[in-house]
Amino acid sequence: MFDKIVEIVSAFGYIGVFLLMLLENIFPPIPSELIMPLAGFVAARGDLDFILVILAGTAGSVAGALPWYYAGAKLGKDRMKRLAERWGHWLTLSPEDVDKASDWFDRHGKAAVFFGRLIPAVRTLISVPAGIAGMSMTLFLIYSTLGSLIWTALLALAGFLLESQYQRVAQYLDPVSTGVVVLMLAYYLYRLIRQRTARHS
Template sequence: MFDNLLNLVEQFGYWGLLFLMFLENIFPPIPSELIMPLGGFLAAQGKMDPILVVLVGTLGSVLGGLPWYYLGRFFGYDRVMALSERFGFIMTMDPPDVDMAFTWFSRHGRKAVFLGRLIPAIRTLISVPAGMARMGMPLFLTLTTLGSLVWTTVLTAAGYVLENHYDKVEAWVDPVSKIVVYGCIALYVGRMSWRLLRGKRG
C-alpha cells in the first residue's frame, strides 16, 4: 500500500499531493498521516522540493475545509444535523460528530479552528461550526492555513527523516498503512450499510 501511494505521488507530483490532501478532508479514505510523509520521503530523495511539498499539502488541506465551512454557513445547525442524520453515511459525519465539533468550537472559540487542524478526529469537522458561527472568511482562512501549515510541516519532516531509515521501517510502515486505509473503508461501508438498513426498517 505504501509503495502504491508512493508511485501515485511520484507519477502526478504536486498535483497528486494536492488532490489527495483535498480528498482527505472531503472523504478521508487515506489520512494525511500517510499522505504528507510520502512527500517528505520523495523530498529527501531529491525528487520533490520540501517547501513546495508543505505548501501544496497545506493548500489541499485548506481547500478541503471550505466545503464543510460553507455547509455550516448556509445550512445552520438544525439543517446540518438533519442532513447528517439522513445522509451521514455519505457525508461521513453523523449527528454525534457534528455535536462534538460544535462543542469543541464553543469551548475553545476562534482558536478551535487553529487547534482543530492539529487533531485527527476534529480537523475535518471543525470547519462546520466555524461556518455555523459565520466566522469571517479571512479569519477562517488564516486560522485554517496556520493550523494546516503546522500539521503538514510536521508530517513532511517525519517523512524526510524516514527516508534515511526506510529500509528498517518499511516492514511495519506498509502493514500499518494497509490497516489504516482498509479500516477507513470498512468503517465507511459499515456506517452506510447500517444507515440503509435502519432506513428500511423505519
C-alpha cells in the same frame, strides 16, 4: 502498498499531494497521516521539493475545509444535521458529529479552528460550526492555514526523516500502510452500514 503509494505521489507530484489532501478533508476516511509522510518521503528522495510538498499539502487541506465552512454558513446547524441524517452516511457524517464539532467550537471559540486542525477526529468538521457561527472568512483562512501548516509539516517531516532508514523500515511500513488503508475502508463501510441501518430502523 507502501511502494505503490510512493509511486503515485511521485507521478502526480504537487498536484497529487494537493488533491489527496483536499479529498482527505472532504472525505474523512482518507487519512492525512498516510498521505503527508509518504509525500515527505518522496521529497527526501529528491523527486519533489520538501517546502513545496508542505505548501501543496497545506493548500489542499485548507481548500478541502472551505466546502464544510460554506455548508455550515449557508445551511445552519439544524439543516446541516438534517442533511447529515439523510445523506451523511456516504461521508460517515452523523448529526451527532455536527453536535460534537459545534460543542468544540463553543468551548474554545475561534481558536478552535486552529487547534481543531491539529486533531484528527475534529479537523475535518471544525469548519462546519465556524461557518454556522459566522466566523469571518479572513480569520477562518488564517486559523485554518496556520493549523494545517503545522499538521502537514509535522507529518511530512516524519516521512522526510524516514528516508535515510528506508531499507530498515520499508519491510514494516509496507504491511502497516496496507493495514491502514484496509482498516480505514473497513471503518468507513462499518459506519456506512450502521448509519443506513439506523435510518431504516
